[in-house]
Amino acid sequence: MVNFIQSPRFWRHFTIAVLLLMTVAGCSDESPKLIKGQPMPGFILDRLESGSLDFPNALRGKVVAIRFWADWCPFCESEMKNIEPVYRQKQERGLVILAINVRQDRKTAAAFIRKLNISYDVLLDRDGEVARRYGVIALPTTFIVDRQGNLHTRILGESTSELLHKIVEELL
Template sequence: MQEDKKAKKTNKKRNRAFMRLAILSLLVLAIGYTIYNSVTADNVEVLRVGDKAPDFTLEDMDGNRHKLSDYQGEGVFLNFWGTWCEPCVKEMPAMDRQYKEYEEQGVHILAVNIAQSDFEVQSFADRFDLSFPIAIDKSRSVMTAYNIRPLPTTVLVNPEGDIQRIITGEMTEQDIKGFMEEIKPQ
C-alpha cells in the first residue's frame, strides 16, 4: 500500500512536469512565430495626404470594372467598409443621398467591401437601396495597398489622383457633404 502511494505520487510529479514542459514549449513556439512574422512581414508603406493614390481595378456588383485611374479629373470618395460594421451601416444611406447630389458634379463614390460574400454584400445594398458602385476586395489587395485598418475608412482622392484626406470612423451626412465639396472638380 505504501509503494502504491509512492507510485501514484511519482506519476503525479511526472504528469505535472510533462504539463509544464508542454506549456513552456507552446510559449516558446508562440514567441518564435511572433518574432518570425515581425521580421518577414511585408513592408507596407503608410499612405499620407498628398501621396498619389495607388491604382487598382475592382469589379462592382453589376459586373462593371472600376479602375481608379479612369476617374482622373474627377473626385473619388473611396469608402472601405463591411456589412457587420455598425458605423458603416449608419453612414451608407447618407452617402447614397450625397452621391445622388454630387455624381453629376464629378464626385464619385466607390464603396469597397472587405472580402465578404457576394450574397452578404448584395443583400446589404438591396436593404438600403444603394445606387453607388460597390466592389468586393476579395483578395484584400486594395485594403493592403491602402493600409486600411479600422472600418470604416474613407480615402478622398482629388481630381489629380492624389490623396486629399483619410477619414477613419463614422461620418455624419454633413461630414460627407463637406468631404464631397473638397474633392469636387473646379
C-alpha cells in the first residue's frame, strides 16, 4: 500500500490547491480581519439548485457552519460526507450548513455534489470574492457562526464530524 502523501495524485492536487490559494490570497492588498465574537461579512450567493441566499439576513437566529470547498480538494469530499449526519441531527435545533464552492462552474459543482448525496445548502462563489473577503487560504476552511451572526470558530483544513458536533452543541 502506497502512502497517500507519496502518491503523484496527492502532489498534483496539493500544487493546484497552493496555486489557487495564492491567487485568492493575492487578489487584494486588504487583508480580512475576522475576529472571534465579531460579525461576519455578509454576502449574497447563488444556490446550486436555484435562487440565492443572503447571509446573514436569511439566517438570523441560526447557528451557521460556512465551509469553503472545491472538487479538486483531496480532503473536501470525505469531510462533506462526514458532516452530513451532524447536519441531519442538528438542523431542527437551528444548525445550517452552507457549503460554498470556490471558483468552479455550476456543472462541475453539481456533478461533485450528486456523488455525495448531501442535503445541506450548496452555494457558488464563482469569482472567489467571498472566499477572499473571508481570508480563505486553504480548502477546506470552515467558519462556525453563532446565532447572533458572530464568528465563533475558524477551522483551517479538514475537520471531523466529532469536532463539528462538539462546537455546534455549545451554540445550540
